[in-house]
Amino acid sequence: MAISNFLNPSDEERDIQDGTPSEDEILQEVIDEHLGLQQTQDDDEEELQERSLHSVKSARQALQVLIEFTEEQEALQLDYLRGLEHLEFALEALDQESQVQSTLDTWIT
Incomplete structure (x- = not known):
């Protein structure tokens, strides 16, 4: 058995692809986060929650x-x-x- 088949079984891969982001999308999110390009929408929501206290x-x-x-x-x-x-x-x-x-x-x- 190849290690890639052990780490990423094909039957689990079909279940994951049914509504979750692809590997490329996840990688892009991680890159954006480390570069400081996070969405400002999340920041705005946090500020609204802090203000309502x-x-x-x-x-x-x-x-x-x-x-x-x-x-x-x-x-x-x-x-x-x-x-x-x-x-x-x-x-x-x-x-x-x-x-x-x-x-x-x-x-x-």
């Missing part, structure tokens, strides 16, 4: 920092502070809407 709590904390900064600055107009406070109220409402009411059964057991 913020919670209402972290947004409220960041907004509180902005409000404190605005209050300390005399050069900024009062309108900016009012806008940030309006956004803070909207985030509080969003946080309250996301809370789920539970029963007293959870406290007893």
Whole structure:
């Protein structure tokens, strides 16, 4: 038995060819990866996933920092502070809407 037949049996080769990329396509993907020619689509998807990790709590904390900064600055107009406070109220409402009411059964057991 030849070593090539042992490593790549012909009956398995037919199963592999039914929906998987060819050897040339796999080789091209590996070359592109090592040359830095990866698809930017994968990078965009990862960035979207990373961006969606913020919670209402972290947004409220960041907004509180902005409000404190605005209050300390005399050069900024009062309108900016009012806008940030309006956004803070909207985030509080969003946080309250996301809370789920539970029963007293959870406290007893």
